[in-house]
Amino acid sequence: MEPTETDRHIPVALSSASVYPLSVHDAFAVASDLGFDGVEVMVTNNATSQKADELIHLAERYSQPIVSIHAPTLLLTQQVWGSAWNKISQSCRMALDVGCDTVVVHPPFRWQGNYAETFAHGVRDLADAFGVRIAVENMYPWRVRGRETLAYLPHWDPVGQGYRDVTWDFSHAATAREDSLEALKALGDAVRHVHLTDGSGRTFRDEHLVPGQGTQRVAECLQHLAGNGFEGAIVAEISTRKARGAGDRERLLAQTLAFARTHLGQTVAVD
Template identity: 70%
Template sequence: MSTAPNPIPVALSSASVYPLSVHDAFAVAQDLSFDGVEVMVTNNPISQDPHALKQLSAQYRQEIVSIHAPTLLLTQQVWGKAWNKIEQSCLMAREVGCDVVVVHPPFRWQNGYAEEFFEGVLDAQKRHGVKIAVENMYPWKVRGRELLMYLPHWNPVGRGYQHVTWDFSHSATAGMDTLDAFRQLGSALRHVHLTDGVGGGMKDEHLVPGEGNQRCAEALRHLAESAFDGVVVAEISTRKAKVVGEREEMLARTLAFARRHLAR
């Protein structure tokens, strides 16, 4: 007798409520009935404290589905050197009860770390029992010329990573098509940041899905029809919300869009 596949969870990234706090992310996730929270580690002390995060998870009945390592330019001072960021993120993931760690590819100037990244990720996964999902980024351009910012590349497709996180907005900025990338990645696609973008220049817009050019509905339906067993995480920008309730309305639309097109 055949059984229906499990529904794909839709979680909320704590980055989606910025400049509000991690605490606010858990509260909003509960209010809107998300299936969990991805915690982006930042300069905020609570985002670095597994005990505090577990308390928030219990208080708001929201599972922590993933830890986003502090590998952004803006978090270069968090947890010291590059490999320590990976180690601490893996340790925290295990402590809060999840097994996915999202990381950005190395910057070219991160000597040693960049050259050893591929093998180091495999080693860290094995030692900590987690899935380190390398996120797609986009080319940096000045006066129309691409700067070589990432090593080995900003695009994880075809690089041999066991696990990949795909971000729709980064795909738009890079001039790529998310649906095509999903097809190419196959079972390596582990984690998804749901958003959208129009692209052009260096804009990383993180729009509500459906407001850009990324064929979001078709890409989500592709996941629903596949064996994808990861999590889709809403990672839109709400920092321009001006009036009470506008942020929540944007996030509610994102959640409804995801559930509609991910239905199995």
């Protein structure tokens, strides 16, 4: 008998960014304790996040496969792995080393010259060369004194850009005041990867709220993906930096995991 859509298990993983300022090691430990299906490693200034052998050891120790590598394309990681193209190449190489096939990247900033101008073709060529999927993440417009500033090239919105693979982030969508459900429908099969979070849309800041605490139709989006052949991973990427008291960070992450399981139609673990 052929498997049905409901038989296909969409992995729900934990981004190492969700435990910041704790370490990558902590991300694997928390993911294991709470019952996630894997970990997305964001490459940062943290030495462990840059070493495939140490990441493999953590994955094996905690029985948490690495589902994706987030390339160091953030402003805060400008000094990691040199030039922009080298950051992506190194991330692709690491993905292969740790046994995953997805690399998450941000679109270029307009001031990054030739890298920005050749980005769309360049990521496709690198994806083909390494045999991985380079999923370009949706961002949001920068606003100065209420006016939009063109920070990204070709655009902060991947819809209509022709990318083969896209990462969709609900917090970024809220900041951009986009409708995620309509965007996911427009992107169709290009949606490879999802950062599970939320945002209020009332601020220009990137909030990374627990899903369900913002204005995005996150539940409907997960239901849409579960019923439309989505073959990627859902990765919890919420901010827990303001967690207070013992177990508060774990409570927020467990809530996020339960939200995903519920709206993907998966069994929710009960303590």
